[in-house]
Amino acid sequence: MTPTSLATAADSAGCCPTGTQESLGEAKAQDGARVLKALADPNRLRLLSIVKNGPQxxxxxxxxxxxxxxxxxxxxxxxxxxxxxxxxxxEKRGTWAYYTLRPGALEDTAALIRGL
Known part of the structure; x- marks a missing residue:
């Protein structure tokens, strides 16, 4: 078989079927990258852990x-x-700022990764 006939045979056989799930769109990919980039720093991961496990x-x-x-x-x-x-x-209280984990934030990130 020639390379051209191989490609034609592969195309007609549907060798590269698309999945049933839609791929990640550009806007969602941009948002997801921003979220994952925020986690890609050891100091930010530590801060997130400290705040998550800190006072309610x-x-x-x-x-x-x-x-x-x-x-x-x-x-x-x-x-x-x-x-x-x-x-x-x-939340600003007087001269200090207090931080809390946003409800659902970690679950949203897990869903983003699962949705890939």
Whole structure:
């Protein structure tokens, strides 16, 4: 068989069937990449873990610099990335900001990965 006849035979046999599930669209892929990128940093993973396992009424930013041994501006940057990605909620109380895990955030991320 020639290469052309092989390709024609493969096309007619349906060798590359598409799945029944629709592939990830461009907008959803952009959102998903932003979410996964937020998790792709060890300091942000640690922050997420600390906040998730912290007090139910929120973890103060002042309590997050010590465990990570990072300065407040760096910790605040990482927290902003996690808030923007939808993992954390931020509440201002006086001069301090308190962070809580956004309900459903981890489940949403797991669903994103399962949906691939």
């Amino acid at each position: 009424n929120g973890t103060c930013v002042c309590d997050l610099t010590g465990p990570l041994r990072l300065g407040q501006p760096t910790v605040s940057h990482h927290l902003k990335v996690l808030v923007d990605a939808g993992f954390l909620a931020r």
